Amino acid sequence: MKKFLKFGTVGVFNTLITLGSYTLFVSLGMNYLLANVLGYGLGVLNSYYWNKKWVFQIKEGRANVFLKFVAVNLLTLAFNTSILYFLVNGAGLHPVIANVMAVGCGLVLNYILNYKWTFNKAQ
Numbered sequence: 001m002k003k004f005l006k007f008g009t010v011g012v013f014n015t016l017i018t019l020g021s022y023t024l025f026v027s028l029g030m031n032y033l034l035a036n037v038l039g040y041g042l043g044v045l046n047s048y049y050w051n052k053k054w055v056f057q058i059k060e061g062r063a064n065v066f067l068k069f070v071a072v073n074l075l076t077l078a079f080n081t082s083i084l085y086f087l088v089n090g091a092g093l094h095p096v097i098a099n100v101m102a103v104g105c106g107l108v109l110n111y112i113l114n115y116k117w118t119f120n121k122a123q
Helices: 002-027 032-055 063-090 095-118
Strands: none
Touching (some): 002 032, 002 095, 032 095
């Protein structure tokens, strides 16, 4: 439970970075799907650092951790972007509101995959 709370704390900051940059990009006229990819990428950079160092406390020398982390986040990004597309084009929601919902949907998937696979110390 402690790891999940730490993961959630990091997630709050990642979400602020992701949503903040997304909102900025959309307000500047960028396509909402491209803004989602770029904003998510910025959140992922923050997430990798803090999850590796603080949440899961992985020491240096695990070269495959970064590749696993990228794979998990690409999967989560595809999941989030699909939901975002549906909410904007199918349900007619505002892109910023839809993105908040889409990011929330990926939290559990991302945590489980990172906990069980990316940062699993037993591997």
